[in-house]
Each structure stands twice: as C-alpha cells, then as structure tokens.
Amino acid sequence: MSPELKALFEPKSVVVLGASELMGEDSLYAMFFRFIVGNFSKFKGKVHIVDLSGKLEGSEKKPNRAPRDRDLAVVVLPKELLEKNLPKLLTRKVRALILVSGDLEKKQEEGLSNLVKRKKLLLLGPNAAMGVINTANGLMATAAREPIIRRGHLAIITQDSSIAAMMLDRVHFHNAGISKFACTGEGLGVDETDLLEYLVRDKETNAICICINSLKNGRRFVEVIRETVKEKPVMVLKASPRLEGVFEAALRQAGALLTENIGELIPIAEGLIKQPPMRGNRIAIATNFPGQAILAARYLSEAGLEIATPSNETAKKITKKYPSVRIKGFVDLGATAKASHYKFVIEQLLSDEGVAGVMVINAIRSSLLESEDLCEIAEVAKKSNDKPVIDVVTCDEDYAIAREILADTKLPAYDRIENGARALKMHNLRWKMLEKLKQK
Amino acid sequence: MFLGVSMTAEKRKVTEIINLVQNEGRRELLELEGKQVLAAWGIPVNRTELAKNLEEAVRIAREVHYPLVIKIASPNILHKSEAKGVKVGIASELELRQAFNEVVNNARAYNPNANILGVTIQEYLPPAREVVVGGLQDPSFGATVMFGLGGVWVEVLKDVSFRLAPLSAEDAREMIQEIKGYPVLAGTRGAPPADVDALVDIIQKVGQLMHEFPEIAELDINPVFAFQSGKGAVAADARIVLGEKK
Structure with missing residues (x-):
C-alpha cells in the first residue's frame, strides 16, 4: 500500500522547526535550517517558522505553539534536540514530516517509527536534508543553498543526499526543467517506490529519474516500474x-x-x-562542423547505432537547392549555413525512409549561426513526432549558449557526440520497450 | 486438495520430494532427487537410476543400455568429481563392474564417514554444447533465473545473464542472446545452431519452478546439453538446495 503523498508535495501550510544558532558539530543543522527557511521565500502556501534560538525574524520560539493544522513539517535539528522537540511539535496535527536530522541511534529510530505509526505520519527521512521540491507551488523544502530550479516536466528521486546535491547541480548546469524532486535519505518511511507511485499519476511529470544506492524491496520496485513505463520513461542511475x-x-x-x-x-x-522514441538505429547527421561529425561514426557504433547516408533522392533534393552542401555519409552544410539551410536539410532527412533520427552537430561561434538560427532549428524538431532530432554542440562555450537558448524548446542539446549517441540509443530502447508492451 | 486449492500433479510431485528431503533433515537434494524434481516439472533429464549394489547396477545397466555414466550417490558427497566419484562412457558390463568398485572405493577414501547409498546409472549423452541454467531466491528481488555457457565461460568470464522469474519466452530468448558467447549457440564456423527453443523452454520452466517454490533457495543445472536445433536439450546434472525451514 502506497501512502498518499499529497501532503509532502502539495501542502497548503508548512511548519519549519530548527535552531538558527548552534555551535560546533551541530552548527551544520543551523546552516541547513537557514538555507531551508531561505528557500521557502517563493512558496505559495503558508509557512510558519519555529526557531529554538529565537533569532529569525517573524519566527516562533516554541514548537507547541504553532498553528493548529499543518500539512507538512520540516524538522532540522541535531539528534540531541530532536527527542524533546519533535513530540512537542506533533502535539498539533501534522500530516507529513521531512526529517533532516541524521545519524539517529537505533533506539531513536525505533521511537521514530512508533511515533510515525501512532500519528499516521508520512515520514521522509531521516537524513533527508535535500528534502522535497515542487516547482508547481514553489515548495523548496530543501537544504541546498539557494538552488536555481526551472519549472518543467522531469521528476527526480534520490536516496543519498550527496547524489541529490549533485542532481540539483546538474539540473542547474543543463538548465533542465523540473516538476518534482525528492530525497528519501534513510528511507525509514516513504521510499523510492512510494514516490514512483505518486509521480506516475502526477500530471506535471513526463519523465522520471531515479538514483539508486540500495534497494530493500526490489520486487515491488520493479513491479511499479513496469506499470510506470507504460505512461512515461523511467531512467535509473545505478549509484x-x-x-x-x-x-x-x-x-x-x-x-x-x-x-x-x-x-x-x-x-x-x-x-x-522533448523528442519521440526512435524506431530504428540509423542516424542522419547534419552539421556545420565536419571535423567533429567525422567522429560520429565511431560513437554511434559504440552505442549500437550507425550513420544513415541520405538516399540518392534525398541527396539530390538537398544539393539541387543548396549546391554548396557536401554529402559524405554525413551532410556538411558548411560554416556559413543559416537556419534556412538547416531547416530544409533536416526536413528532407526526416522524410527519408532510411533515417530513424537526426543528429545535428553544430559549432556556433566559429560559424555564422546565431541564437535565432538555433531556435528555428528547434521549430523543425518540434514538428517531428516519430523521429527524434537532437543537437550536439561540442565546444563548451557554444554548449553554454545552446543550453540557454534551447531550454524552453523541443530540441535537446548535448555537449558531446558520445552523449548524443547514447541519448539516441535510449530513444531507441524506449521505442523497443513500447513495442514489446503493445505485443503483450 | 491442499488448503482447499487443488494442486497440479507436477506441483504435488515436487512438494513430495521436497518434504521427503526436509523430513530427513537435509537441505541439499541428491542428484537423483533433483532430476526427479526437474522431470516432474517437464524439464528433460537423462535417464538416471539408483543402484544400491553391484547386482542392481548390472541389471539397471541392461535397461539403460551401454555406454553409460555412473556417479556416486551420497548425501555427504556433493562434489562428485572432486571425490573421483564419476565415470563416463562405460561401454560394457565388465567395465561397469570395475568402475562400480572403483567409484565406491574412491568415495570411501574421500570421506570415510559418508553414507553411501550406491551409484546412479545414467544414460550417456552424445557430445553437445554445454550450458548452465540456474535459479536463486534473491533477498531483494525474489525468484531469479540465470543462464550462461558451461565451464570456463561461467567460471572465468562470468558471462551470464539474469532475469526475474517468472519470465516470458521472449525474456528467456533475450537472456540467451545477450551473453557474449551467444555466437557459440547460434552456430559459428559452419557449426549448426543449437536448439535455442529447447533452452528457452528450460529457462522458463526453471523460472516457474523458482517462483512457485520459494523454499528452493538455489538450483543449478550444470550442464544442460544443448543439441542441434530441433533435437532438444537435456539436463545432465541437477543441484537443488533448500532454504532454512521456516
């Protein structure tokens, strides 16, 4: 039975309990507390701060004097302060609890388990510093330091806090759009499978990443994955x-x-x-960067894919309109190519029966390509609903430009050809998986 | 009828064998018992019968036909080859008489306290490609199956594939195809392909067995003889270990 996780992700009111001034080892929790309180600035519901140190502006000092009915409590205390203050907080109704506190003694863990059972509490943690994020309501119940998270359709589940922190960093780096994020910590209460069951029904979420360090009930986990993948792709990081x-x-x-x-x-x-599953393994390449494109054959083959040379008919159409375009396995548009070239060529490649997907390999700053051109290429990608189109931008500065411009478009950007090849491989595996489901 | 649910004949037979072993306080089935389990479950095994003494051996050998294989049968000797308790390709009654005494003496030397039940007289199988099919109850995932090529492929190269049980025929086929040594089965250098369909069937049945009998902690069929396409596959050994009785 999966608990209803609504209170965890969609609370109307939240209480955050911590202490803003602690010394020595415990100061870690003071830091976490301040970060978490700061991260609540964009939350659309009500927030009530309880600071045992009594320093934070607008905060209450006593945990039992918080308002009556709270959906979610976030508790950020070292274990020594936990035993006294957690029960006090729970004298008023709380539905879900994110427990940042870690390194609990065995006895404390047992006490916690009993408390959770008695109060019918939804527990995330202990040791769940990275907490929960929901970009739809601005909930950032996380001890990450001022994380910058765009709203989008990717959900992330992690167990380990350091992996969680890396994920938030990567999300920012790649300018990815996130729907929900959660870190289970020790997983004493809510686990990755419960989260998955919630996310499969979440309308904001179109794909799910799960980072796994260990699994207690593997059987249940795979059964839920089996159901989830019918609706949305699930990627698992073997951490x-x-x-x-x-x-x-x-x-x-x-x-x-x-x-x-x-x-x-x-x-x-x-x-x-952003892009559809891929039916075959033959990839056409359109590029203004032939020196890099020439490496593609190797990387595609390592991913079990191959280069699709355009058919004679396709080649003729392309060179008739743009005589300067060279076709030598891949399609070399030349360094002076603009969006119009790309659009025409990609459209021709997509209508070629021997092509399963298109990899665009771009240089930006050493060509005439401008930001607007990238957006126009993304428009072609948006219209393709049975063959994926991806963009690989191998120069790091160029990639930084591309990931900004393309963030809100339907054209995925990759920084290395091998990563693009691996991505297309996943599009192919996703297609095969869906076919297998259809047959059953 | 069992708890109001009728058991299939196969299930009843396997349960019977397992109960017998458990009642004797054993956790590991004899090869003969293991093969009885497999046979009851529809997995082809080479004909294997227990001869308690030389006279019985001679009589059974006439029915099984020469050439044949004999192996020591003792609940205390699990590694029969290590105990020099196996003789392959016995072609005549004369050879059988010699081999019988030799195998029994070797076993006594290997473990003087072993309870020796006799030897099993087994049908000799012509050379074939040898594969391994196994089953294991995983603490997190439950019933699983394993497949690999026999001998060095499994032991040195760890070239094996796994699936959760029960599994579809397609899953079983993928398991066979995804090992690196698959070309050996598909047929290389002019060799005809092995009977992959028969292997698919064995893998699926092992999966079903592991799924229906969580009390089987481990199962190893090493080797399975995979004959040419259309000629089937046969379990030539069987090792079944039961879990701690709950």
Missing part, C-alpha cells in the same frame, strides 16, 4: 557498483532505462521528454 547482475537485469526487464553515468542522466531524461 552503487554493488548493484549488478540481478539488479540490472530486473530493471531492464521491467522497462527502465539504465545508466551508470551521472553526467548523462539529466540531459538524456529531458531529451526523452
């Missing part, structure tokens, strides 16, 4: 080398897309939202 053999096989069997590469997780998952 511990101990997870192999049965783990990998079981997740693949259930239809999850697996990776060990933390760097590719976010961009590929977002790419799966």
